[in-house]
Amino acid sequence: MSIRERMSGNEATAVAMKQINPDVVAAFPITPSTEVPQYFSTYVADGVVDSEFVAVESEHSALSACVGAQAAGGRAMTATSANGLALMWEILYIAAASRLPIVMACINRALSGPINIHNDHSDSMGARDSGWIQLYSENNQEAYDNMLMAHRIGEHPDVLLPVMVCQDGFITSHAIENIELIEDDKVKAFVGEYKPEMYLLNKDNPIAVGPLDHFTHCFEHKRQQAQGMVNAKKVIMEVAEEFYKISGRKYEFFEEYNADGAEAAIILLNSTAGTAKYVSDKYKAQGKKIAVLKLRVFRPFPADELAEALKKYKAIAIMDKSEGFNAAGGPLFTEVTSAMYAKGVLSPKVINYIYGLGGRDVKTTDIEIVFNKLFEIINTDKVDSVYNYLGVRE
Amino acid sequence: MSKKLKDVSTDVTWKETTKGGTIPYAGNAHLYNTGDWRSMKPIWIVEKCTQCLLCYPVCPDTAILINEEGKRVDFDYDHCKGCGVCVKVCPFDAIDFVEEGK
Numbered sequence: 477m478s479i480r481e482r483m484s485g486n487e488a489t490a491v492a493m494k495q496i497n498p499d500v501v502a503a504f505p506i507t508p509s510t511e512v513p514q515y516f517s518t519y520v521a522d523g524v525v526d527s528e529f530v531a532v533e534s535e536h537s538a539l540s541a542c543v544g545a546q547a548a549g550g551r552a553m554t555a556t557s558a559n560g561l562a563l564m565w566e567i568l569y570i571a572a573a574s575r576l577p578i579v580m581a582c583i584n585r586a587l588s589g590p591i592n593i594h595n596d597h598s599d600s601m602g603a604r605d606s607g608w609i610q611l612y613s614e615n616n617q618e619a620y621d622n623m624l625m626a627h628r629i630g631e632h633p634d635v636l637l638p639v640m641v642c643q644d645g646f647i648t649s650h651a652i653e654n655i656e657l658i659e660d661d662k663v664k665a666f667v668g669e670y671k672p673e674m675y676l677l678n679k680d681n682p683i684a685v686g687p688l689d690h691f692t693h694c695f696e697h698k699r700q701q702a703q704g705m706v707n708a709k710k711v712i713m714e715v716a717e718e719f720y721k722i723s724g725r726k727y728e729f730f731e732e733y734n735a736d737g738a739e740a741a742i743i744l745l746n747s748t749a750g751t752a753k754y755v756s757d758k759y760k761a762q763g764k765k766i767a768v769l770k771l772r773v774f775r776p777f778p779a780d781e782l783a784e785a786l787k788k789y790k791a792i793a794i795m796d797k798s799e800g801f802n803a804a805g806g807p808l809f810t811e812v813t814s815a816m817y818a819k820g821v822l823s824p825k826v827i828n829y830i831y832g833l834g835g836r837d838v839k840t841t842d843i844e845i846v847f848n849k850l851f852e853i854i855n856t857d858k859v860d861s862v863y864n865y866l867g868v869r870e
Numbered sequence: 871m872s873k874k875l876k877d878v879s880t881d882v883t884w885k886e887t888t889k890g891g892t893i894p895y896a897g898n899a900h901l902y903n904t905g906d907w908r909s910m911k912p913i914w915i916v917e918k919c920t921q922c923l924l925c926y927p928v929c930p931d932t933a934i935l936i937n938e939e940g941k942r943v944d945f946d947y948d949h950c951k952g953c954g955v956c957v958k959v960c961p962f963d964a965i966d967f968v969e970e971g972k
Contacts, residue, residue, distance in 0.1 A: 574892075673889075674889075682896035684896075687893055689891045694891075697887060700884045703884075
């Protein structure tokens with residue numbers, strides 16, 4: 477029997493980490509992720525985990541310590557937000573390129589400046605090309621579930637990439653909601669042991685990690701790394717299937733909600749999906765059908781699957797909780813539309829909304845503006861503006 | 871003594887190479903000839919050498935080798951990048967340091 481509990485997204489993340497019982501957790505506190513290592517350090521102090529907790533002096537050091545621990549042959553985890561993630565930047569790429577399946581909780585927060593501690597996705601979106609697998613979570617339950625699946629995905633021999641489990645800072649990280657936890661022994665059996673093929677502490681087979689890689693070999697290693705991300709797609713689905721068997725909760729690359737018979741769709745990440753589903757239900761009751769497509773896996777980007785799912789719609793709003801500053805649209809917009817174009821899915825009309833920056837609240841009335849716009853596009857067969865803002869004072 | 875390492879040779883493909891550039895064997899520095907970098911060259915003056923072996927541990931590569939009798943032999947110039955540390959450390963001026971090619 478699973479355990480019914482109530483806790484915040486941060487605590488749910490820490491509980492998942494407790495059940496995973498990694499060898500090393502190295503972290504530096506930063507709002508709103510601070511509670512994750514804080515909860516975890518109490519588990520260490522109470523002796524309920526075997527982990528070595530490394531209280532480092534910066535996020536650059538936190539991830540560097542994780543790289544060292546993981547290369548040595550251990551499981552290493554960390555948590556951060558916003559500028560903490562930015563300070564890890566250099567090591568993000570090194571962790572991925574060294575094929576070290578470190579797992580990180582990224583509690584999404586706006587990247588300064590202007591200085592802001594509230595939620596948007598500018599931190600993890602900036603790290604989207606660093607080679608990390610990125611899973612996004614609508615609520616505390618998904619943050620917990622994604623965390624439990626992360627090691628299985630990253631450590632798979634065909635993948636060997638670090639994994640970032642994202643959730644919305646404050647909105648889900650600090651909101652206490654009901655949750656269903658899985659028993660410790662079941663989690664332990666599911667996550668399994670980390671058995672790297674090569675590791676630094678293996679005295680029988682000494683190795684060198686992270687050597688200078690010239691023009692003679694670097695390209696081959698990047699090509700190989702890219703294949704890890706390609707392979708991750710299959711592994712993510714296999715792990716989700718196994719997770720379904722122990723939890724009864726089904727996960728895919730994305731969730732399509734109220735899609736049946738809908739001509740319009742909204743695509744988004746993390747907690748706003750909950751608000752959008754609520755409005756979608758309300759519209760459905762009025763006979764107006766609109767689908768909510770919540771992307772769970774952003775890296776690897778499920779381009780083919782998304783394009784296939786989107787071809788049935790007439791109008792699609794792609795929602796970005798971060799600016800791309802490319803003067804053309806946010807990162808999710810450009811990736812979704814390029815996936816559609818490459819697959820020859822050209823009939824849906826697409827619009828982009830930049831929303832919720834710096835923690836600007838996203839209300840049901842905001843979502844209604846988007847839904848109404850989509851119906852207007854379908855009725856008029858015209859898009860007057862592709863690149864838009866939602867909730868900014870004009 | 872020099873073994874051919876498929877994994878780090880220049881014809882290895884991306885499917886064959888080791889993950890993340892990890893070098894999966896120890897003791898392979900001899901496979902890389904740092905001698906190509908040299909602009910200054912140390913010359914061992916056998917008559918002045920007392921076999922004190924102070925030069926041996928300071929060589930950052932493997933250019934100074936010790937034979938079975940425990941004595942240093944002439945430089946392995948394939949692995950001498952001409953850093954000159956051995957020249958500095960020698961108390962008996964038994965290592966000369968000259969411009970390469972002269």
